[in-house]
Amino acid sequence: MILEKTAFTEDSVENMISGESTFKVNIQNDIYNTLDLYPSALLNGIKTTLIYPATEKHIAKYTAQDMHLITETAQDYESITLPYLNREQFNIQWVFNILEKKTESERIVFEDSNPETGFILLPDMKWNTKQMEDLYLIAIIHKHGIKSLRDLTPEHLPLLRNILNKGLSAILDKYHVPASKLRVYLHYQPSYYHLHVHFTHLRFNAPGSGVDRAHLLSDVIDNIELMPDYYQRKTLSFSSKENEKLSVAFSEAGRI
Amino acid sequence: MILEKTAFTEDSVENMISGESTFKVNIQNDIYNTLDLYPSALLNGIKTTLIYPATEKHIAKYTAQDMHLITETAQDYESITLPYLNREQFNIQWVFNILEKKTESERIVFEDSNPETGFILLPDMKWNTKQMEDLYLIAIIHKHGIKSLRDLTPEHLPLLRNILNKGLSAILDKYHVPASKLRVYLHYQPSYYHLHVHFTHLRFNAPGSGVDRAHLLSDVIDNIELMPDYYQRKTLSFSSKENEKLSVAFSEAGRI
Structure with missing residues (x-):
């Protein structure tokens, strides 16, 4: 609880x-x-x-514990993170329930149903939707199989631009909050490995919006435009709780 | 109330x-x-x-000032930000006073006096130095003339690596806080235009450590290694108070 x-x-x-x-x-x-x-x-x-x-x-996930910063090179991703993801086989049935409108369909703020570039936008569980100061919505993509930032390449640019543009305009329409008041970002590491994007109000010091976890969607698009294999080459740092399994895997590999 | x-x-x-x-x-x-x-x-x-x-x-003091997110392309930097910096001619005598040890010399935690790669490390004014949970130190470089992230190129890699390595080891020596518990970053926009680096405890949700202002020093080094002119080409987003002069300049140029 x-x-x-x-x-x-x-x-x-x-x-x-x-x-x-x-x-x-x-x-x-x-x-x-x-x-x-x-x-x-x-x-x-x-x-x-x-x-x-x-x-x-x-x-x-919810136990208060010490965090540390992990530095993941491209090589670490291949040799530590990816095997961990394959080993754990996370259950993300609840994500598919949302995408298939088996649950929470009444909470959907916007949907683009295109299977390649589409997404469902809905309020995050942490937002009660009543005041704009702590606005928090999540866009969950329809396409399956994109786990995180690490998988993104130029073929996903239409998807990423679509989420940014239509997500922002849906929030303007429904909540009258303009793009200049919003922070739009991905987490790395994410809490579940099906690509999703966070939209929070700039005035709200949202948990997970710090430089040790958040990546602005506009930066992600720009980085891929500058260098197509940026997210396959870049060393990425992220904070992680000490007893999380991924931390343990990095620790066992002598990388912390 | x-x-x-x-x-x-x-x-x-x-x-x-x-x-x-x-x-x-x-x-x-x-x-x-x-x-x-x-x-x-x-x-x-x-x-x-x-x-x-x-x-x-x-x-x-207690009125929430509205912030907005500004997107600065390389072109915007040349045509809006740089002219603003030249026009305003900020007084940073207080920074030179620290570097020349005219003030605050008793607060210095570590110094590397090399004129090209050296810096002074001292506690930020916001930290009372008593408990590690909100540890906050600043490294101010000796070299003059590097205004911000935008000026950084491969010739600065020895400087940047030196700050990261020696800053972290000085903090370990003096405060027994290891590198894995620290967030090391630059601000863009910075609050003064003489290059400096922030060191804060990972557990401390430090103001200015959000994705809309902070850039991890390790990412900065990595980006320049991946692409030498990264910070001259990259579009950078930052949050700014609506009535700040730079915001007004972007607004007058039709860029907000």
């Missing part, structure tokens, strides 16, 4: 500072006062995710 | 997930469920700061 406190909304703040909340004063100094405010329970919900039954991998 | 939601404590979580909280189910997909949880008000206080009366300066 994962508990997350959510961002304030304009409505809830108005109600919180009205007469119905109780409070306790902690410090008073000149014009500065600190208090604890206790709004009514319904104004102050906690976003909860229940994964049941949870696997060891789920537990590792 | 500033409202901040606080971190969970072990006690409060235990009580929150006990019988007294109410909840509402939002999404169910396979083993994944999302809910809203409403713990009792006293378990879910909000840290509140009241400044009364607040001056204009207080209000400006």
Whole structure:
């Protein structure tokens, strides 16, 4: 069970500072006062995710633990990461459920159904869709078999440009947030190996938007245009939890 | 009035997930469920700061300034950014004061005095040097005239590798934090145009370490090795406050 406190909304703040909340004063100094405010329970919900039954991998994913930075050369990808991916055979049935509209179809914001360049755009689980300050959507591509950044070559440029252009225009249409307010990026390593793209509001310090994990989609397109085999040659650094299996594999190979 | 939601404590979580909280189910997909949880008000206080009366300066400090993402092509750099830098003639006397040891010399953690490849490493003003979780140091190069990422070419590789290697080993010696726990990066745009490198702890979500501003030094070295004129050709995106002069220049040129 994962508990997350959510961002304030304009409505809830108005109600919180009205007469119905109780409070306790902690410090008073000149014009500065600190208090604890206790709004009514319904104004102050906690976003909860229940994964049941949870696997060891789920537990590792959410356990607070030390991170380290891993430097993956092209050679490391071939000799460590790829064998790890083949060995683990992750279950991504939930992704196919979304693409086949068996689940969450009512949450779809936009779809381009082209099998080569199409995708489904929907709000990330972390976003309650109520306020724009922490806007977070995910584009999941229809095409199967593109695991991550490492697989991308010039043949995927139409797909990547399509996600960038149509994703941004769908968000403008539906939420009135322009492209200049959005950060559009891929994760490396991703949390699941079916290509997907993150759209978050620039004002939102989204988890995973740091330089140690995020790659702007516009940079990805530009890099492939500059050098067709960029993502097959580039050394990529990423942060990883110490007890994750991929970390262990790098550690066993003497690469940490 | 500033409202901040606080971190969970072990006690409060235990009580929150006990019988007294109410909840509402939002999404169910396979083993994944999302809910809203409403713990009792006293378990879910909000840290509140009241400044009364607040001056204009207080209000400006806490007003969220709108950011936007600017996409700078190589051509934009020549026609907008470079003329802006020449026009503004920023005063960086304080940087020279550090390099000449007129100020802050007692704060220096490490120095390599080579005029071509040397640098001074010292704690960033934002770090109190007491705990490692928010470790933040800056390496400022001795050589003058390298404004930013955009100026970097293969002739600077010895300088860049030297900063990475000696900076990391100085931090290991002095603070016992190994390279694998550190994020080493440059800003684009930087806040001052004399080349400097940021070293922050991976566990610290440092301001400016997001993909919309930070460039890992190891990536910079690797990119120049892959393509000597990478930083003269690459389109670079960066976030900028809307009322900053460079934003205004891009806006006037019709590039936002």
